[in-house]
Amino acid sequence: MAIYFSALVKSDSILIFLRSIVSLCLTFCFFVPIAQADEEATAEYKLKAALLYKLTRFVTWPEQEVKTSNFAICVLGENVFADALEPLRKREVKNHPIEIFYFSQSEDINQSCQLIFISDSKKAFIRQIIQRLNNEATLTLSDSSEFAANGGMIEFVQGERNIGFKINSAKAKQAGLSIAAPLLELAEIVGADDRKSLK
Amino acid sequence: MISQKTLMVFAPLLILISVMAEATENDTASLDSYLDMNIEELLSMEVTSVSKKKQRLSESAAAIFVITHDDIRRSGVTSIPEALRLAPGIQVAKIDNAKWAISSRGFNTQFVNKLLVLIDGRSVYTQSYSGVYWEDQDTLLEDVDRIEVIRGPGATLWGANAVNGVINIITKAASETQGSLVQVSGGNEERVIAQLRHGIRINDDVTARTYLKYADRDSSYAPDIDASANDDWQARRAGFRVDGGIKNDTWTVQGDVYSNLLSQTLDNIYLDPSNPANNPPDPVTPYRLFNTKDAINASGHNVLGRVNHQINSNSHASLQVYFDHTKRSEYILEQEKDTFDFDFQHRYSGFNRHDIVWGLGYRRIDDHYINSDIVTFNDSTEKTSSLISAFIQDEIALSEENLRLTIGSKFERTDFTGVEIQPSVKLLWIPAPGTTIWGSVSRAARTPSAMEQRGSISTGLLLLPGVDPISFSNDADGNFESEYLTAYELGFRIQPTETTSLDISAFYNDYSNAASYEYNTYQIVPNPYDPAADPLVIPSQTVFDNKMDVASKGVELVADWRVVSGWRLQSTYSYLTVDTQRDADSTDVFSRVPLEGGSPEHQATLRSIHDIKESMTFDLWMQYVSSLDSTTLSATRDDSIGEYTSVNARFAWLPKKNIELSLVGRNLFDNRHPEFVGEYYILRSEVERSLYAQVKVEF
Numbered sequence: 006m007a008i009y010f011s012a013l014v015k016s017d018s019i020l021i022f023l024r025s026i027v028s029l030c031l032t033f034c035f036f037v038p039i040a041q042a043d044e045e046a047t048a049e050y051k052l053k054a055a056l057l058y059k060l061t062r063f064v065t066w067p068e069q070e071v072k073t074s075n076f077a078i079c080v081l082g083e084n085v086f087a088d089a090l091e092p093l094r095k096r097e098v099k100n101h102p103i104e105i106f107y108f109s110q111s112e113d114i115n116q117s118c119q120l121i122f123i124s125d126s127k128k129a130f131i132r133q134i135i136q137r138l139n140n141e142a143t144l145t146l147s148d149s150s151e152f153a154a155n156g157g158m159i160e161f162v163q164g165e166r167n168i169g170f171k172i173n174s175a176k177a178k179q180a181g182l183s184i185a186a187p188l189l190e191l192a193e194i195v196g197a198d199d200r201k202s203l204k
Numbered sequence: 205m206i207s208q209k210t211l212m213v214f215a216p217l218l219i220l221i222s223v224m225a226e227a228t229e230n231d232t233a234s235l236d237s238y239l240d241m242n243i244e245e246l247l248s249m250e251v252t253s254v255s256k257k258k259q260r261l262s263e264s265a266a267a268i269f270v271i272t273h274d275d276i277r278r279s280g281v282t283s284i285p286e287a288l289r290l291a292p293g294i295q296v297a298k299i300d301n302a303k304w305a306i307s308s309r310g311f312n313t314q315f316v317n318k319l320l321v322l323i324d325g326r327s328v329y330t331q332s333y334s335g336v337y338w339e340d341q342d343t344l345l346e347d348v349d350r351i352e353v354i355r356g357p358g359a360t361l362w363g364a365n366a367v368n369g370v371i372n373i374i375t376k377a378a379s380e381t382q383g384s385l386v387q388v389s390g391g392n393e394e395r396v397i398a399q400l401r402h403g404i405r406i407n408d409d410v411t412a413r414t415y416l417k418y419a420d421r422d423s424s425y426a427p428d429i430d431a432s433a434n435d436d437w438q439a440r441r442a443g444f445r446v447d448g449g450i451k452n453d454t455w456t457v458q459g460d461v462y463s464n465l466l467s468q469t470l471d472n473i474y475l476d477p478s479n480p481a482n483n484p485p486d487p488v489t490p491y492r493l494f495n496t497k498d499a500i501n502a503s504g505h506n507v508l509g510r511v512n513h514q515i516n517s518n519s520h521a522s523l524q525v526y527f528d529h530t531k532r533s534e535y536i537l538e539q540e541k542d543t544f545d546f547d548f549q550h551r552y553s554g555f556n557r558h559d560i561v562w563g564l565g566y567r568r569i570d571d572h573y574i575n576s577d578i579v580t581f582n583d584s585t586e587k588t589s590s591l592i593s594a595f596i597q598d599e600i601a602l603s604e605e606n607l608r609l610t611i612g613s614k615f616e617r618t619d620f621t622g623v624e625i626q627p628s629v630k631l632l633w634i635p636a637p638g639t640t641i642w643g644s645v646s647r648a649a650r651t652p653s654a655m656e657q658r659g660s661i662s663t664g665l666l667l668l669p670g671v672d673p674i675s676f677s678n679d680a681d682g683n684f685e686s687e688y689l690t691a692y693e694l695g696f697r698i699q700p701t702e703t704t705s706l707d708i709s710a711f712y713n714d715y716s717n718a719a720s721y722e723y724n725t726y727q728i729v730p731n732p733y734d735p736a737a738d739p740l741v742i743p744s745q746t747v748f749d750n751k752m753d754v755a756s757k758g759v760e761l762v763a764d765w766r767v768v769s770g771w772r773l774q775s776t777y778s779y780l781t782v783d784t785q786r787d788a789d790s791t792d793v794f795s796r797v798p799l800e801g802g803s804p805e806h807q808a809t810l811r812s813i814h815d816i817k818e819s820m821t822f823d824l825w826m827q828y829v830s831s832l833d834s835t836t837l838s839a840t841r842d843d844s845i846g847e848y849t850s851v852n853a854r855f856a857w858l859p860k861k862n863i864e865l866s867l868v869g870r871n872l873f874d875n876r877h878p879e880f881v882g883e884y885y886i887l888r889s890e891v892e893r894s895l896y897a898q899v900k901v902e903f
Contacts, residue, residue, distance in 0.1 A: 047452070048451055048452060051235055051238055052238055052246060052249060054235060054238070055235065055238035055239050055241070055246055056243065056246050056247075058239065059239075059242070059243050059246065060243065088379075089235060092235040092236065093235075110702060110703065110766060110769065111702065112702075112703070112766075112768075112769050113769045127702075128637045128638070129636070129637035129638030129639075129699055130638075130702045133702065165517075166250045166517070167247060167248055167249055167250055168246075168247060168249075169247060170247075188243075191243060191244070191247060
């Protein structure tokens, strides 16, 4: 509740309103729990939100991209984070205040995103979306399976008990992004040719 | 037992207290604790991906349509039954101002018994005659997260009487409805609707909300008397919800209380000639009541609690208990019902490639009826019945998750019937991401209602000169059995592009042991017009029996197209035909006609959802329903309904981010039209054009 309150007091309340319209799943995938209502952000997505924030420290964006004063984090597809990303609005990445945008369709992206998280709901169109982002210096993230093998840069992977990630460093390099060694060491490096049979 | 009045007074006090006690605490504590850790610590944290266990709608082997919160808001509907018009395969027809005939895939009547309706897991289907009193099911539509409409037998997993479909109304979590909301609307038909809601965060883990709603609706038009149908109604309602959670465990407690005053105009009621109160009879209309205003008092309260516990990454359990009390009194019947329901479910995915769900349920219903001349319950007007159920379902991943076989069965035992076994087999194939092909075969049972077990309805009266009046009735003789359905379904979903999608379902339903009305008793009276002739043999009593087979088939289609950013088109189409076949020894002459003619052969909708700019929206919604040959069991009433097209529009403007002004028009190009005729005792009425304006403020 306090999130809504403090947000309404600030001037980015338009975004809260937009977000509440956009985040209603207008894509075609919904979750069907057994006769339950939606829950607020799960532990899983709070953890992924924290990881998302932390790994920006290990990534360097090309100089010319830093002309905008804000760091834009975009979520494309179903908003699996619920309200987990909202607290990040108070924080910064490399001295740029964070802005968060939610888009349900890639045509709607009217914003230059430094980081984009693509939901599993977009699974059928991952290749097209990555294609569209080819000329952008945008860090692409997802927890959809085979994301890194399909050209995504960072993929969250569910292990037996914990979360890990796969990095397609070649793809990141292509976009002009450099990923620091300490992060690469924590991840499984994947190349575009490591694709298994596509489903 | 807290009286309704106390609760109605308490609710606004609760809102007042929570407004005063509100604290603007910092809610980032939860994410902050994660952000305090470094990456290595985060990567070694134990967390279960619950999302994997939930099933994608597009990947389910059933004909599902989800009416989203946005669909409800943008369509301008003001009640749950009206929102159901958005779904394909569902027939929604207004009988009078506060009564709806709503069914899925046929069998629509005023008393629909093949559709299970749940609100947050609580069944609102009434056992007395089988059906739902839709006017008593309501909540703040702003707080509805979605309505899942599943056509076809949901027997395995859902429960008793989910034969033709399941409607699952799910409200938002309390954490999603924080702050205050005031919504007031006024119009010509929806005279006043005032809604108030307040949500607070009690602490890091617990959120809550309360609401109040008042609605006053104008009467509709009665063509038979060319005047108002005198069916206006007022509804008052209040409720609350509290949600809490620790890590992956969540719990919720919610409840509502309501009190509705409805009116209806009784027509053609047959009075009991043996009752001294009805004698001497009216000389013009002996033993009959026409055009008489009747007040219906309906009230109730309910409390529901549910706990979800994540045992480990492969195991999840859920326990739900609810208590529901309803009371309704009108001329033809007074009834009071107390329901206690207990439901346990467990999901286990520890076996490789198997996702098993199983559950146990117990429901106890205490019924109390006060009989009238028209409706009586024999044996005992107070009865306790219980229902025990169990189900198990296994979803097996054959070949790499692309092919899934689901087999399961529900077992149900009621006091009246033995154990009903309701198995189903489903196959789902995902040839490419976003494309699904599925098929299923299921069996479902519809158990007898209280009326069919021990009820009696007076259906007519014959007055012959010199002879005692002969009453006609339809009675239960204790032999009514469950109806059975074997359903064969097929479906196909595809997303040709990122902005388009198509969903097609087809079905063939084979019903056996379907309800019929068989002649049972005959009165032999001397012919009053010609005493020398043979005596007249008049069938005066029919009984509920099961000598009918019904086969229905149909197709439902949903197409979605996001034309440009901010403009979306959606179209639905449903086709349905019903054929009946009496058993060789059946004497039923009533059922066939409304069964075959009570559902429209074609239904279609087209919606345009347009964001003109960020602060202005315009939505258009057109609906076509083809004609109905007959909607009641009566052989003499004119109960056919012509086809109609309804055009609805909504315009909304947001002068500020948290203020919305809207104007909604329904049936814009149509002065009025009938949609359904109720069973004989109600005056026919027609749905009129309506317009309302609404202000919504959030703060």
